[in-house]
Amino acid sequence: AQKVTQAQTEISVVEKEDVTLDCVYETRDTTYYLFWYKQPPSGELVFLIRRNSFDEQNEISGRYSWNFQKSTSSFNFTITASQVVDSAVYFCALSGPRDDKIIFGKGTRLHILP
Amino acid sequence: GAVVSQHPSWVICKSGTSVKIECRSLDFQATTMFWYRQFPKQSLMLMATSNEGSKATYEQGVEKDKFLINHASLTLSTLTVTSAHPEDSSFYICSALIQGNEQFFGPGTRLTVL
Numbered sequence: 001a002q003k004v005t006q007a008q009t010e011i012s013v014v015e016k017e018d019v020t021l022d023c024v025y026e027t028r029d030t031t032y033y034l035f036w037y038k039q040p041p042s043g044e045l046v047f048l049i050r051r052n053s054f055d056e057q058n059e060i061s062g063r064y065s066w067n068f069q070k071s072t073s074s075f076n077f078t079i080t081a082s083q084v085v086d087s088a089v090y091f092c093a094l095s096g097p098r099d100d101k102i103i104f105g106k107g108t109r110l111h112i113l114p
Numbered sequence: 115g116a117v118v119s120q121h122p123s124w125v126i127c128k129s130g131t132s133v134k135i136e137c138r139s140l141d142f143q144a145t146t147m148f149w150y151r152q153f154p155k156q157s158l159m160l161m162a163t164s165n166e167g168s169k170a171t172y173e174q175g176v177e178k179d180k181f182l183i184n185h186a187s188l189t190l191s192t193l194t195v196t197s198a199h200p201e202d203s204s205f206y207i208c209s210a211l212i213q214g215n216e217q218f219f220g221p222g223t224r225l226t227v228l
Contacts, residue, residue: 037219043205044221045158091157100146100211104158 002027004094004105012111013082021077021108023092029053031097034068034075039107040088051075079110087112116142118210120220127198128228135193135223137208143188144210148217149181152205164191198227 003026013019025034032053038046049059049066059066063080079086092105117140127133137147145166150158162183163171170183180202182194191210195202207222 042221043224045207045219047219050216095217100217101148101160101163102209102217103160106157109155 002029002032002094002096002103004092004103006092006105006108008108009106010109010111012113014113015084016081018078018080019082019110019112021079021090021092021110023075023077023105025073025075025092025094027094027096029096033095035091035093035095035102036066036075036077037091037093037104038088039091045091046088048077082112084112084114086110116140116210116212116216116218118208118218118220120206120208120223122223123221124224124226126226126228129199130197132194132196133198133225135195135206135208135225137191137193137210137220139189139210139212139218142210142212144191144212145188146211147185147191148209148211149183149191149193150207150209152207152222154205158207161193195225198225200227203227 005024034051036048056068065078067076089107089109091107093102095102119138121136147164149161151161152158160173161176164183164185166185166188172178180196185191203226205222205224209217209219211217
């Protein structure tokens, strides 16, 4: 069975601090996809990244970076120099080889304090 | 990227009435669409998989007679909540699967049943 665990329910940091959101997943598939989504108060999901299981390279996009480690089944997300606009709920998610059903973690609510 | 729309964006209805929510892929065809439900401060839970021209596949615990799904065309799937009750109040989000196995999410519909 597939499972995504985001152990951090809520995090608060002061603006400009770096923050890492943890994500641990479980799957029996050898091919799978991992995702991160941002959900601001408006509710609309904002796609951040999709990574397939064969690509373990870390990725950086502006202030965002992702660390994928198959050995520990983790796909952590770091925001550098956080800003108030980064305040949102962040979901880590997993899908199988056909990338159809997406299983979401419970989300981490991030508060960036001015 | 591909755009998925939902209509209405919010709806308030009386208990016992039925509510229809539309999910449209605006610039691509989607043979498969998904419906998710999100209760306040909780994660997204997959309700059903909607396939064009065939019956929807419901996840365990989702009442198919209560949540009617129709995927009549390659750009439209509808979710009808029949005889809605206050416990059905939730945020309903659809997604559409594009060729190449990428999934795009709609902006969501907030349903409040009085």
